[in-house]
Amino acid sequence: KKNYSEILGIDLSKRTRKREYSTARYSVFYSLYQDCYRPCEISRQFGYDHSTVVHGIKTFKDLLDTKDDMAVDFWNLLKLSDERSYFHRPSKLLAVHPERRIRHQDNEEQGNLEQE
Numbered sequence: 325k326k327n328y329s330e331i332l333g334i335d336l337s338k339r340t341r342k343r344e345y346s347t348a349r350y351s352v353f354y355s356l357y358q359d360c361y362r363p364c365e366i367s368r369q370f371g372y373d374h375s376t377v378v379h380g381i382k383t384f385k386d387l388l389d390t391k392d393d394m395a396v397d398f399w400n401l402l403k404l405s406d407e408r409s410y411f412h413r414p415s416k417l418l419a420v421h422p423e424r425r426i427r428h429q430d431n432e433e434q435g436n437l438e439q440e
Contacts, residue, residue, distance in 0.1 A: 328352045331405045332398055336370075344394065347387065350380035351398035354388075355406075357381050 329336045334348045349370070356366050363381065367374040387395035 326405070328402075332401055346380075347384070347392075347394050348398055350384035350387075351395065351402055353377050353380040354384040355399075355402045 328348075332348045332351070334344060336345070336349055336352065338345055340346075353363075353366055353370075356369075357363065357377075363377040364374045366372075367377045370377075384395060388399060
């Protein structure tokens with residue numbers, strides 16, 4: 325299991341609304357969502373309401389779209405950690421959304437074809 329607090333350099337267990345903490349939390353929510361976790365699964369793992377997770381995913385995507393410096397920094401840290409280590413995803417979670425996983429894999433393959 326990844327220690328996101330270590331990767332991002334911020335204590336994610338703090339329940340505060342300070343911008344750096346909420347952006348870090350949202351970056352983890354967004355990363356897990358991109359890795360085929362459902363918001364309800366993410367909310368159970370972190371102890372937040374599922375609507376908070378949905379809001380965090382949307383907010384972080386908006387921050388990335390506007391190239392917010394803090395959001396981009398957190399995102400780069402998460403992606404760098406993914407490149408260095410295998411991201412452990414329990415098979416039962418992948419089995420919940422096989423069609424979503426297939427679409428995600430198809431998008432990756434399409435991206436690889438475009439690069440060639």
